[in-house]
Structures are given as C-alpha cells and as structure tokens.
Amino acid sequence: MRYDSPLAAVGNTPLVRLPRLSPSADVRIWAKLEDRNPTGSIKDRPALYMIEQAEKDGRLTPGCTILEPTSGNTGISLAMAARLKGYRMVCVMPENTSQERRDLLAMWGAEIISSPAAGGSNTAVRVAKELSAEHPDWVMLYQYGNPDNAGAHYATTGPEILADLPSITHFVAGLGTTGTLMGVGRYLREHKPDVKIVAAEPRYDDLVYGLRNLDEGFVPELYDASVLTTRFSVGSADAVTRTRELLQQEGIFAGVSTGASLHAAIGVARKALKAGESADVVFLVADGGWKYLSTGVYTAATTEEAIETLQGQLWA
Amino acid sequence: MAIEVRIPTILRQYTDGQKAVEGSGDTLAELFADLETRHSGIQARIVDGAQLRRFVNVYLNDEDVRFLDGIDTKLSDGDSVTILPAVAGGMA
Structure with missing residues (x-):
C-alpha cells in the first residue's frame, strides 16, 4: 500500500477474526481495526x-x-488535518477527560477550552x-449534526466492511455522535436488507450520573x-472486562469504549448461537x-481493581 | 425461575436501599407484577398501563427492551434485567 500523503492514508483498515472470543465456528466475531x-x-x-x-462548499477557506x-x-x-492544511483549531472538551488526550491535542497545535465535568459531552456541545x-x-464543523460525519462512513467504512465480509449479519458500534452507525448502517442496509445494526451505548456509574442535570x-x-x-446499554464494569479480555485473549490493545462495543457484539453473537443461527x-x-493508560485499567492486577479505577471517569 | 433485577438509585426507596433484587416471571410484565408483591409501589413507577413509562429504560441482558417486545419480552432463568431512568434524553 502506497499513498501520496499522510491524509490519503485514512481508512482501508484491517478486518480481523477473533478466534478465541467467537462463540463457535459458525458464529464469528470480527474486529475492524480503526486504530x-x-x-x-x-x-x-x-x-x-x-x-x-466544507472546503468544497467554500465554508472553510485558508486561515x-x-x-x-x-x-x-x-x-x-x-x-x-488543520495543522497540515493551515487552519487554527479550537476544541471544547470536558475537564474530566484524560491527560493524554489534552497532550495530544496540544501537540498538534490545538487550543483547548475546558467545559465543566457535569453533563460530559452534552455540556461541551452547549459551550x-x-x-x-x-x-x-x-x-x-459540528460532528453531532453534520451529515458529512455519517457521510464519511457511508462512503468508506461501510463499503470496506462489505467488500471484506459479504456474509456480514451484524454490525456493532458505539453510540456517540451516531455518525458511524448511521453511515455504515444505511450503506449496509442498501446492500443487505437483513443486516442487523446494533448500537452500544455507554452506561456510567451513579457517580457520573449524579453529576448530570436530567434536563x-x-x-x-x-x-x-x-x-x-437494537441498542445495548453497557456499564463500565462490562466495558472494562471486555477491554481486558480483548487484550489478554486476542492481543488487541483497544480503548475502553471498544470494550463496550465488544460486549454488545458478544451479546448478539450469543443470541445467534442460542437460536442455532450462523453469524x-x-x-x-x-x-x-x-x-x-493513565486510567490504570490495563495495568490493574485484577479486573475488579480495574473497574474500581474507572469509577467516576468518562470513558466514551 | 430467578431473575436478577438491578434497581436505579431513584427506585431504591421501594427496595430498602438494595441495588439489586430477585424476581420471577415469564415476561417483563409478570416480573414487575412479582416485584410489586414484595416492593409495593415499584410497578407503577416502571409501567404505565400496558407499556413502559416514557422516561424509564429497561434492559434485558443489557439490550434495550423497546427494541425487543417491550414489557411482553420473554424472560429465561438466569437473565439479568436493568432498570434505568432515561437520562440524557435516553436518545430513543
């Protein structure tokens, strides 16, 4: 694979089968490695x-x-992308997100404005x-409402998956901006009307919900x-457990929200197995x-300890 | 037939503060009726007539029952049911 610039190397990621975490030879779980x-x-x-x-529409111009x-x-x-293309970048981010993310943003020259922890991403959107x-x-650009967010997945992620695995029965992804599920979901439905589109939604502890204003x-x-x-609601404990299983059993070092998606993937895979279907x-x-890494969930001696370290932190 | 039911903070007044209780039933509706016999008042906070209350989410083995058969969703021994207030709009 050869590309003319770093930006041209976006996408075309590997799809790998997980032989140990798949429940049977006929019910297979596949990971698309977007990292x-x-x-x-x-x-x-x-x-x-x-x-x-936005550049094509003329909404985004040099400077x-x-x-x-x-x-x-x-x-x-x-x-x-802004650094390579010459734009200034300002991010609004909840104050309780990890230090690594702040350092990475600063490294690429972004300016960070912190929003209060209460309300998480919702508050960041408001600010x-x-x-x-x-x-x-x-x-x-507003990823939560920009049709080009879902459009990216409709144009790239969806076609890549279908080309690599025409027998796909279920697609599972996290529910954040919803762009991935909307874009990949629409593309797959058009080509495989029976495909099941499954959302994994993060469910935080009372500690985090306690901070939220229900309005x-x-x-x-x-x-x-x-x-x-369908939609799965995945608690922190299950997300952490699956993140560690993915590392220990399949050697894949992924973020915690991926553990939540894996939990939902295993959930639908087990239902298929129980129903005697292949998937x-x-x-x-x-x-x-x-x-x-700084959350400690990977290095904790036991999964129980790892779950404990994540209490009260936002992980998706 | 034992089913574990996880109770959210706002409903623990009906369960003497317990985070999880056990119940039985072939469907969710039967399970909630069974819970009512020991935790008086809880059923009306979850169910409104023949449906779930609008701002309550119920999950069967983490799956949103609104995408299954609602309160008619069938249960099996060993299932886990989670009740949650629909925070952040519930997105549904």
Whole structure:
C-alpha cells in the first residue's frame, strides 16, 4: 500500500477474526481495526471528510479557525488535518477527560477550552454552541449534526466492511455522535436488507450520573432510530472486562469504549448461537488503549481493581 | 425461575436501599407484577398501563427492551434485567 500523503492514508483498515472470543465456528466475531488510521482512531475518517466537504462548499477557506466540541478523538483528528492544511483549531472538551488526550491535542497545535465535568459531552456541545455564536467567523464543523460525519462512513467504512465480509449479519458500534452507525448502517442496509445494526451505548456509574442535570437531555441531530435494529446499554464494569479480555485473549490493545462495543457484539453473537443461527458479527475497534493508560485499567492486577479505577471517569 | 433485577438509585426507596433484587416471571410484565408483591409501589413507577413509562429504560441482558417486545419480552432463568431512568434524553 502506497499513498501520496499522510491524509490519503485514512481508512482501508484491517478486518480481523477473533478466534478465541467467537462463540463457535459458525458464529464469528470480527474486529475492524480503526486504530490503524493516521492519528490512531476512527475519527480520522469523519474529520477529514467534514473538512474536505466544507472546503468544497467554500465554508472553510485558508486561515479559518475550526471550532469543535469533542471528548478527544475528533479533536485530535481535526487538529492533525488543520495543522497540515493551515487552519487554527479550537476544541471544547470536558475537564474530566484524560491527560493524554489534552497532550495530544496540544501537540498538534490545538487550543483547548475546558467545559465543566457535569453533563460530559452534552455540556461541551452547549459551550461550543455559545462560543460559535460569539465568534461568527469561526467554523464549527459540528460532528453531532453534520451529515458529512455519517457521510464519511457511508462512503468508506461501510463499503470496506462489505467488500471484506459479504456474509456480514451484524454490525456493532458505539453510540456517540451516531455518525458511524448511521453511515455504515444505511450503506449496509442498501446492500443487505437483513443486516442487523446494533448500537452500544455507554452506561456510567451513579457517580457520573449524579453529576448530570436530567434536563440536559441531548440527542445528536444525526440520530435516526429507524437505522438501528437494537441498542445495548453497557456499564463500565462490562466495558472494562471486555477491554481486558480483548487484550489478554486476542492481543488487541483497544480503548475502553471498544470494550463496550465488544460486549454488545458478544451479546448478539450469543443470541445467534442460542437460536442455532450462523453469524458474522463485525464490531469496531474505535481507537487503541494508549490514551487511556493513565486510567490504570490495563495495568490493574485484577479486573475488579480495574473497574474500581474507572469509577467516576468518562470513558466514551 | 430467578431473575436478577438491578434497581436505579431513584427506585431504591421501594427496595430498602438494595441495588439489586430477585424476581420471577415469564415476561417483563409478570416480573414487575412479582416485584410489586414484595416492593409495593415499584410497578407503577416502571409501567404505565400496558407499556413502559416514557422516561424509564429497561434492559434485558443489557439490550434495550423497546427494541425487543417491550414489557411482553420473554424472560429465561438466569437473565439479568436493568432498570434505568432515561437520562440524557435516553436518545430513543
């Protein structure tokens, strides 16, 4: 594989079968390794695609400032692309996200504005919208509502998966901006009407929910429930357990939100096994574990200790 | 037939503060009726007539029952049911 520039190397990631975590020879689980993108996460796809579409539309011109609410990965991807393309980058990020993510953003020259921990990403979105109103010349690509976020996955991630695994029966991914599920889901449905689209939604401990204002409900504008077949709610303990199993049994070092997707993938795989059906379940490895090393979930002696260390932290 | 039911903080007033209780039933509706016999008042906080209350989410083995058969969803021994308030809009 040869590419003319680092940005051209986004996508075309490997799809690998997980022989140990698959429940049987007929019910197989496959991981799409999105950590193999240039900045190490799936967000390189929507970030680059949103920038390039905005350039085509003339919304983004040389010297512009890009503003984005992000819990990390989208900001890192945008910051890298902005550096190469000559834009200034401002990220709004919850104050309780890991130090690695802040360091990475700073490394690519992004400026970080912290939003209060309470409300997590919802609050970051609100703060970014306020900043956008104060600075009308800044360009907010706004991953939660930008159709080009889902469009990136419709144009690249979906076709790659179908080409590599025409027998796919289930697609599982995390529910954040919903862009991955909407884009890949729509593409796969058009080509395989019976495919099941499964969302894995993070469920935090009471400790995190305790910080939230229940009135702050926020549904990303991209979200269309009709694309989904089902939704799983995955608690921190299961997300951490699966993240560690993925590392110990299959040698894949992934972030904690990937553990949540794997948990849902194993859930649908077991249902297929119980029903006597064969299945090819694809889930996404959204990023590697590097940015979450400081949480201690990988190095804790036991899974119980690892779960304990993640209490009260946002991991998706 | 034992089913573990995880209770959210706001409903623990009905379970003497317990985070999880056991119940039985062939469907979710039967399970909630069974819980009501020991935890008076809990059923009305979860169910409204023949459906789940709007701001309550119920998960069977972590799967959102609104995408299954709602309160008619069938249960088996060893299943785990989680009740949660629909925080952050619940996105549904």
